[in-house]
Amino acid sequence: MKDQQYSNFFEFKAEIEQIKLQYEKEAPKGVSKNEFWAEYSLKMYALAAESISKRTEEQYSMQNARLTQRLEMTESELNTKRKEYETERNSLYNKIQEVERERAFFKANENSVNEKIETLRRDKEKFERMYNELLEGSKQREDKISQESKDRIAELERRIESLRSETSQKITELEKQNALLEQESHFIKRENDSYRMKLESYENLKGDYSMTIKQKDDAIEVD
DSSP states (O other), X not given: OOTTOOSSHHHHHHHHXXXXXXXXXXXXXXXXXXXXXXXXXXXXXXXXXXXXXXXXXXXXXXXXXXXXXXXXXXHHHHHHHHHHHHHHHHHHHHHHHHHHHHHHHHHHHHXXXXXXXXXXXXXXXXXXXXXXXXXXXOHHHHHHHHHHHHHHHHHHHHHHHHHHHHHHHHHHHXXXXXXXXXXXXXXXXXXXXXXXXXHHHHHHHHHHHHHHHHHHHHHHHHO
């Protein structure tokens, strides 16, 4: 026999059958031949049963330890993912708040720029009126005043155009920032959905492991 180290009953039975064949072939015939074999095989069956039971218990203990370690690793990973999710969510919230503040700031600036444009428009109309009035004056003053008025009007128009261009550029930049933040928000939402699905998978796996351990515990108690 192989020192009673059997992993299952079929392995033991195969070897005991071989020993039986060898015994029947080589042992001398006699009244006590069958009795001796019956006694010997009964003893071997008892030893094998004890060995297989012990081996099964050891395998179960090792498997239980591996399952416990795996569950602990899964719970640690879930905690890490939860912390990462909270950090990313807080970071995105802070970015959204910052953009909202910038939007309000640019909106206020836009109103201020519109007021300045309106003031410049009134100034332009005022100087145009002055220009028209001066046209009615003397020819000598007309050229000088006309040129000054034209220069002033051109300067005012350049300032108006500059303010409009600056305002348009700031609004464009703000829209680009909003678009980028929306993309980032969609990306983080997809990641959060992925984390949530992984979390559900881990929870289901933990439940399966717990159920498997319980079933094996119940099976051992029954044995």
